[in-house]
Amino acid sequence: MLGLPDHVTACLFDLDGVLTPTAVVHNKAWTATFNEFLKARGLREFDPVHDYNDYVDGKPREAGVRDFLTSRGISLPQGTPDDSPDEQTVNGLGNRKNELLLKLLEQGGLQPYPSSVTYLERAQAAGLRRAVVSSSANTLQVITATGLAPMLEARVDGVTIRERGLKGKPAPDTFLEAARELGVEPARAAVFEDALAGVAAGRAGGFFVVGIDRVGGEHGEDLRRSGADVVVRDLAELLGEQA
Template sequence: MTDLGLPEGILACLFDLDGVVTKTAVVHAAAWKEMFDAFLREREGPHFRPFDAAAEYDEYVDGRPRADGVRTFLAARGIELPEGGPDDPPDAATVHGLGNRKNALLLEKIRTGGVEAYDGTLRYLEAVRAQGLRTAIVSSSANCRDVLRAIDAEHLFDVRVDGVVAAERGLPGKPRPDTFLAAARDLGVRAEQAAVFEDALAGMDAGRSGGFGYVVGVDRVGQTDALYAHGADIVVRDLADLGGEA
């Protein structure tokens, strides 16, 4: 399996979506910033401090389920809001209201700008499957299936554990390893037989705490040291760097 850049004994590959398969991480960051900045500007007035779409996005939001991202960032700023519920309108001053506002902004940005895939990842997926390894997409996004269909990549995954599936099964999101562990079980492999591919620090934490056989950090934004610190076994700029080219 050396041509895939994976150790012996790996039988399955578990891929994050945003930032690993698709070029949507930057779109997510922009949607979070637009939502949080509007909220903070109204709440903090002259003391307004904008959301940092690099450092604060990486630390508190990236890779987490939407509501968890809202809670984690607001806690870091010393702000508490009512939870509300998943059906809260986007203008509600609740955790779920802010999350729904972010999602509305994201969908609008995707609608107007489209979705692009990383070609290196798609080629790597094809190579992985050609060698008989099983594959899963593991994403906190509730829009995962629609995004995969938009890039015609749904057929590249045997299993999907996304925000919708996690909610149905009551699985906590990253940095907890539960969604990755569920995907491994669905594929019929043990954690130590699966490799995790992630670009988020929360995803690295999940890979490390879940006891997975190999954790690949994908560095799209210059955070190689942080990915290693959070548990990566190897960090690459693109999955094409691992091998698997025809």
């Protein structure tokens, strides 16, 4: 059904890069944030391909900051979630990134991937349960603005992670929480992810994992190595259609 094994009764969708192209906007915000920080220290710029995919993509904001800085041998105080965007802390840098992200979103209308909308509609018509699972704290705003909210029955996101004390991806906690909310066992749910951390989370949770490779190059193989059961360039491929 819909390119999935017959035993699958629920679909857990990542947001950025799977349902909406907000991954591009996230990448721009991360790149600008880190480059400003690195330039002030005379350090090599952030690589929007390798650094983004390896250390940032799919993770909670603070984890992305911490993991990237660690890769460069940099340590900052954790700070608190209320830190100013100008604070030289992990939370401060994360809040700076979010400030830039919201400005970028305001500058242009964000539209979901048409094939993802079609897939959601057909999943709903087929009686499959549906949830969005994202590390972004802006998930509700994005799914509301793009008209996806009515097609999604549950939402586990950056706000949920903080409120319920969940571990972010690559830990499986968020997907397990979404499955729990939908009332399905992990083995009967499919995870749709474009990030290596998200694929690893789906694999760790015992889900069927669909990797979405919108990057090309070696990313598809990286998704497979991280645990994807199948890799497609677009959800249209699962429907047997052209993207």
